[in-house]
Amino acid sequence: MCQPTEINMHQMYVNILTYHRELLVSRLRSVQCVLDNLLVCGFLCEEDVEIVQRTVTKTDQVRKILELVQCKGEEACEYFLFILYTVCDAYIDLQPWLKEINYSPSNDMSGMKVVNTDPISRYCKRLRHEMSRDTSFIMSYGQQEETRLEDLYTDTLMELLSDSNESLGFVENLDQFLGDHATFNPEGEVIYVMGDAGVGKSILLQKLQNLWSKKELQTDAIFFFKFRCRMFSIFKDTEKISLRDLLFKYNCYPDHDPDNEVFDYILRFPEKVIFTFDGYDEIQEDLDQLNVPEVVSPEDSGHPLQLLISLLCGKLLKGSQKVLTARTGIEIQSRVIRKKVVLRGFSPTHLKTYIDLHFKEQEHRELVSVQLDASPHLCGLCSTPLFCWIVFKSFRHLHTMHDSFHLPDTCITLTDIFLLLSEVFLSRSASPAPSLLKKTTRCASDTFKAGLGPLAAFAKLALQGMERGSFICSQEEITACGLTEEDLPLGFLRPVNEYDARGSSANFEFLHMTLQSFLAAFALVVDEQAAANSILKFFTECSRQRDPSCHSFDFCISSSSKPSENKLFATNEHLQFINLFLCGCSDH
Numbered sequence: 001m002c003q004p005t006e007i008n009m010h011q012m013y014v015n016i017l018t019y020h021r022e023l024l025v026s027r028l029r030s031v032q033c034v035l036d037n038l039l040v041c042g043f044l045c046e047e048d049v050e051i052v053q054r055t056v057t058k059t060d061q062v063r064k065i066l067e068l069v070q071c072k073g074e075e076a077c078e079y080f081l082f083i084l085y086t087v088c089d090a091y092i093d094l095q096p097w098l099k100e101i102n103y104s105p106s107n108d109m110s111g112m113k114v115v116n117t118d119p120i121s122r123y124c125k126r127l128r129h130e131m132s133r134d135t136s137f138i139m140s141y142g143q144q145e146e147t148r149l150e151d152l153y154t155d156t157l158m159e160l161l162s163d164s165n166e167s168l169g170f171v172e173n174l175d176q177f178l179g180d181h182a183t184f185n186p187e188g189e190v191i192y193v194m195g196d197a198g199v200g201k202s203i204l205l206q207k208l209q210n211l212w213s214k215k216e217l218q219t220d221a222i223f224f225f226k227f228r229c230r231m232f233s234i235f236k237d238t239e240k241i242s243l244r245d246l247l248f249k250y251n252c253y254p255d256h257d258p259d260n261e262v263f264d265y266i267l268r269f270p271e272k273v274i275f276t277f278d279g280y281d282e283i284q285e286d287l288d289q290l291n292v293p294e295v296v297s298p299e300d301s302g303h304p305l306q307l308l309i310s311l312l313c314g315k316l317l318k319g320s321q322k323v324l325t326a327r328t329g330i331e332i333q334s335r336v337i338r339k340k341v342v343l344r345g346f347s348p349t350h351l352k353t354y355i356d357l358h359f360k361e362q363e364h365r366e367l368v369s370v371q372l373d374a375s376p377h378l379c380g381l382c383s384t385p386l387f388c389w390i391v392f393k394s395f396r397h398l399h400t401m402h403d404s405f406h407l408p409d410t411c412i413t414l415t416d417i418f419l420l421l422s423e424v425f426l427s428r429s430a431s432p433a434p435s436l437l438k439k440t441t442r443c444a445s446d447t448f449k450a451g452l453g454p455l456a457a458f459a460k461l462a463l464q465g466m467e468r469g470s471f472i473c474s475q476e477e478i479t480a481c482g483l484t485e486e487d488l489p490l491g492f493l494r495p496v497n498e499y500d501a502r503g504s505s506a507n508f509e510f511l512h513m514t515l516q517s518f519l520a521a522f523a524l525v526v527d528e529q530a531a532a533n534s535i536l537k538f539f540t541e542c543s544r545q546r547d548p549s550c551h552s553f554d555f556c557i558s559s560s561s562k563p564s565e566n567k568l569f570a571t572n573e574h575l576q577f578i579n580l581f582l583c584g585c586s587d588h
């Protein structure tokens with residue numbers, strides 16, 4: 001290999017470009033950034049730029065640039081190399097070569113400015129920016145309240161499992177999460193995260209996304225696309241979309257990318273991409289019913305669900321990293337799984353940390369710790385972060401409102417926890433802000449009586465959604481259930497913005513899916529007109545469904561697999577929750 005020292009020193013950079021012309025022509029892709037900088041620094045004039053742009057192919061454009069800068073002399077040639085060196089993201093293919101020729105900027109160059117106008121780098125920057133904005137806050141209730149993720153995120157127990165579900169130990173830190181540690185199938189590309197309702201699967205993804213947005217996640221990935229699986233259920237069976245649109249429409253579109261360089265780059269370097277797909281259990285479609293051919297070419301359009309399955313199976317963007325979450329019990333074929341992580345919730349030490357983060361006042365911390373120690377049952381429920389969050393939020397609210405509020409210390413059930421949450425929501429609208437001196441006496445039944453109207457309306461909305469197999473509701477559906485503008489800030493619902501790209505008007509979803517299940521059960525119980533057999537309809541539905549299996553992945557992996565007649569297994573899980581709450585509600 002030619003070293004700069006071997007070259008005539010007066011013409012060193014001109015010679016480098018001549019000697020390595022072929023390599024530069026084949027590897028330099030982003031022409032725009034080079035042109036922009038050469039123009040701004042006066043090494044090229046507008047006319048030169050036009051001449052380059054009139055050239056049809058990329059390779060000819062590079063040839064022309066090389067010719068022009070060589071004509072302009074040493075300084076222009078060195079500045080050309082300096083651009084490649086500085087904008088390393090965009091000229092990633094040329095970095096090893098720059099190292100090989102021992103290029104390092106001279107003193108003259110170091111003072112010169114280079115602006116990164118490369119569409120790929122700009123897109124990466126924008127993705128990180130938007131990801132940071134979208135992931136910095138954790139869900140809270142009441143729409144106005146927001147908590148910073150970094151103020152409340154607490155580690156949970158994350159157990160690594162083998163193919164046959166034997167323990168391989170625990171994840172020690174999130175940098176281990178994406179790495180090769182505990183990989184049992186190097187051919188698989190999916191990191192499969194399982195866990196019970198509310199155990200923190202979505203928050204774990206949010207934490208990974210947030211770390212990546214701040215460049216604090218150990219990974220080479222420069223693109224990160226996040227999806228919630230429930231989104232895939234809002235498309236009609238006949239709807240089709242290209243991979244490009246799926247990625248960009250539901251994350252963000254590149255600015256000023258006339259030559260489609262960003263998407264081309266993603267196709268060339270899929271290993272630079274991380275996907276997260278949250279809530280595989282929320283997919284409501286029966287993939288077998290779609291009846292369209294598998295998508296394998298990135299240029300083809302297909303139903304979004306088929307694109308999803310092709311991505312997970314590695315038929316599209318092979319080599320990209322995928323993290324898929326689902327509720328425990330949803331099995332997918334091992335051959336697509338790289339490693340398995342099961343979330344086990346808060347350990348007693350994590351719980352202690354969470355209490356300290358949640359309550360700023362020492363008095364509250366102590367009070368909650370004492371009450372939790374006194375009730376092992378409640379303590380057990382609080383190992384699930386969602387239930388813990390509800391209990392702590394309710395404690396904080398009710399303790400502020402009433403003098404003598406204690407966490408329930410007898411056998412508290414999940415239904416009690418959701419009743420407590422509903423009481424908090426309803427009391428927020430009923431009572432004026434508490435004054436420091438005058439606290440009221442808590443009377444849960446009065447709060448429920450006063451708020452029964454909106455509560456029953458939210459419950460009806462939840463039930464209708466469950467019957468349709470939908471976790472998203474439109475403004476029209478909300479109004480049709482009798483809910484008004486004033487009811488929305490109570491906290492049961494929150495807006496979903498992600499799906500607006502489809503042009504639909506504002507959509508909402510329940511604060512958490514378990515809350516929707518609880519309210520659906522509540523609707524069945526309070527409906528005085530309902531016949532006994534209609535109250536129990538979800539029991540019948542669940543008993544009719546078959547055991548969880550791998551329908552969807554059979555569908556994409558083996559074309560010979562027999563289509564199943566049943567709806568996707570996933571629906572079962574949410575109906576089971578309604579049944580659980582039905583039993584709980586009828587106890588009250």
Ligand SMILES: Nc1ncnc2c1ncn2[C@@H]1O[C@H](COP(=O)(O)OP(=O)(O)OP(=O)(O)O)[C@@H](O)[C@H]1O
Pocket residue numbers: 138139152153154155156195196197198199200201202203204279326327385386387389512513514
């Ligand atoms: N690691 C964590 N640190 C702090 N709070 C957490 C953590 N994990 C979960 N939570 C709390 O629990 C709530 C529910 O968590 P999350 O939505 O991630 O559960 P999930 O496992 O995705 O549930 P589901 O399967 O029902 O969708 C969060 O909104 C947050 O308040």
